[in-house]
Amino acid sequence: MKSVLIAALAAATGLAAPAAAHGPVRLKVELAQVLDASPDEVWATIGRFDDMSWLPGVARTELTADSPSATEPDKSTRILHLEADAGDPAITEQLTKWQPEKRCYAYRITQVDVAVLPVTNYASTLCVNDEGGKARVVWKGGFYRGYPNNDPPPDQNDETALKAVTGIYQAGLDALAGKFGAVR
Amino acid sequence: MIRAALAAVLLAAPACAGDIAFVTSQNADSVSIVDLDRGTVRATVPVPGAPAPVAYDAGSGRAYVISAETGMLTLLDTQGRVLRQAPLGEGAFGLAVDGQAGRIFVADWYGARLRCLDGADLREVWSAPTGRAPAGVALSGNGRVVVTADRDDDRLSAFDAATGQLLWTAPTGSHPYAVAFHDGRFWTTDVQSRSVTVVDAATGAVVGTVSTGDHPYGVAFAAGKGFVTDQYAATVTVFDPDSLSPTGSIAVGDYPEGIVALSDSRRLAVANWDTNELTIIDAAAETVVDVIAVPDGPRSFGIFVGPES
Numbered sequence: 017m018k019s020v021l022i023a024a025l026a027a028a029t030g031l032a033a034p035a036a037a038h039g040p041v042r043l044k045v046e047l048a049q050v051l052d053a054s055p056d057e058v059w060a061t062i063g064r065f066d067d068m069s070w071l072p073g074v075a076r077t078e079l080t081a082d083s084p085s086a087t088e089p090d091k092s093t094r095i096l097h098l099e100a101d102a103g104d105p106a107i108t109e110q111l112t113k114w115q116p117e118k119r120c121y122a123y124r125i126t127q128v129d130v131a132v133l134p135v136t137n138y139a140s141t142l143c144v145n146d147e148g149g150k151a152r153v154v155w156k157g158g159f160y161r162g163y164p165n166n167d168p169p170p171d172q173n174d175e176t177a178l179k180a181v182t183g184i185y186q187a188g189l190d191a192l193a194g195k196f197g198a199v200r
Numbered sequence: 201m202i203r204a205a206l207a208a209v210l211l212a213a214p215a216c217a218g219d220i221a222f223v224t225s226q227n228a229d230s231v232s233i234v235d236l237d238r239g240t241v242r243a244t245v246p247v248p249g250a251p252a253p254v255a256y257d258a259g260s261g262r263a264y265v266i267s268a269e270t271g272m273l274t275l276l277d278t279q280g281r282v283l284r285q286a287p288l289g290e291g292a293f294g295l296a297v298d299g300q301a302g303r304i305f306v307a308d309w310y311g312a313r314l315r316c317l318d319g320a321d322l323r324e325v326w327s328a329p330t331g332r333a334p335a336g337v338a339l340s341g342n343g344r345v346v347v348t349a350d351r352d353d354d355r356l357s358a359f360d361a362a363t364g365q366l367l368w369t370a371p372t373g374s375h376p377y378a379v380a381f382h383d384g385r386f387w388t389t390d391v392q393s394r395s396v397t398v399v400d401a402a403t404g405a406v407v408g409t410v411s412t413g414d415h416p417y418g419v420a421f422a423a424g425k426g427f428v429t430d431q432y433a434a435t436v437t438v439f440d441p442d443s444l445s446p447t448g449s450i451a452v453g454d455y456p457e458g459i460v461a462l463s464d465s466r467r468l469a470v471a472n473w474d475t476n477e478l479t480i481i482d483a484a485a486e487t488v489v490d491v492i493a494v495p496d497g498p499r500s501f502g503i504f505v506g507p508e509s
Contacts (some may be wrong), residue, residue, distance in 0.1 A: 041252075
């Protein structure tokens with residue numbers, strides 16, 4: 017029953033969201049950080065779709081009941097329960113690519129309140145590249161602002177969306193730099 | 201090695217020399233003109249307002265570009281000179297050009313209509329209602345039928361290009377975005393159902409569907425095959441236009457978007473939004489033969505390639 021509900025919610029969200037509304041323009045953010053550790057060491061920490069405990073602000077990662085595993089594109093789905101004083105702000109994300117040989121995975125947000133994260137049609141890739149034996153973490157995303165039509169309110173415009181996503185990526189990379197040490 | 205392979209292709213087909221591409225870089229607010237045989241950017245022109253849709257008329261050497269945020273039309277020549285700018289209204293989006301008839305066709309996303317404009321003075325010749333959120337526009341090979349992919353109504357609308365009279369509508373998959381004409385048929389990319397819907401241009405009958413990768417965006421034909429850019433899958437799906445069966449997949453950068461065949465019908469150009477590249481594909485070998493760096497966020501939604509003269 018639960019899986020049916022989640023599938024229905026995901027489908028409804030997908031239909032309601034603009035796939036490529038042209039008034040807004042798709043935005044991109046890409047941040048990278050070289051760490052004082054091997055790519056394999058860092059991948060062991062961040063290369064699990066069902067464990068986002070390394071990202072500040074995430075209280076708990078829940079793999080949905082209908083996910084066969086944490087490594088199956090288009091099926092594996094996680095819910096990030098965020099730290100909050102009240103309520104249960106959450107982001108639901110589905111795995112879209114699983115490439116452990118490249119130390120990469122990709123995912124998209126299938127459900128989020130724009131009050132939690134002011135974006136729509138968000139897709140992202142997280143990779144650990146090898147830079148001279150050191151891990152170079154690259155986190156990038158493509159997305160639209162929260163407001164799908166023209167004349168967005170300030171809390172749902174392009175600038176707000178860019179700031180929010182950049183903030184998450186930076187917090188994650190800073191946490192990894194704190195854990196492993198930063199190079200440069 | 202890639203250059204050598206490309207050179208061999210060129211030597212084998214001298215008639216193809218001289219194709220250029222108009223790359224709309226939406227995030228950089230610019231249009232770049234790329235010399236495809238040299239693999240170099242000839243000129244980059246600032247075009248504000250997030251330019252994305254484009255249509256190149258090789259006969260006149262003119263490219264029409266729409267800025268998605270503002271609906272401004274910018275007319276460029278092959279050297280990147282801005283010949284004219286005209287506001288078409290905020291909803292102006294996908295467009296197609298018929299150089300011989302001297303007309304352009306522009307979808308009005310917000311107004312749910314297709315407008316036919318005189319190519320010279322941009323006077324409106326006719327306007328006709330479409331489904332909701334018309335995105336892509338395509339003309340039949342003889343220029344008599346013009347269609348819109350009506351994204352929010354999951355349908356294709358076909359009009360008499362001369363008069364604007366509605367000829368037929370056809371159901372598509374979910375959220376059709378781009379549409380192309382090939383071999384008597386219109387082909388839509390159905391973004392949310394991972395399919396291409398194939399529609400008979402004369403009757404509007406749905407002939408069948410092709411399965412694609414995740415979030416198909418553009419479709420084009422070369423070397424007797426069909427090619428679809430899959431935005432989320434970062435692939436180009438290859439299919440047989442007769443059997444409608446997928447036959448292969450080519451890995452490219454993330455968010456491949458606009459795709460069109462070169463005039464030699466042996467190669468294709470693909471705009472890669474994420475990696476800021478124009479990717480050139482050998483249609484027969486199904487391999488990437490060249491990658492050309494372009495400004496941020498290339499989309500090139502429309503027929504953006506053609507011979508220079």
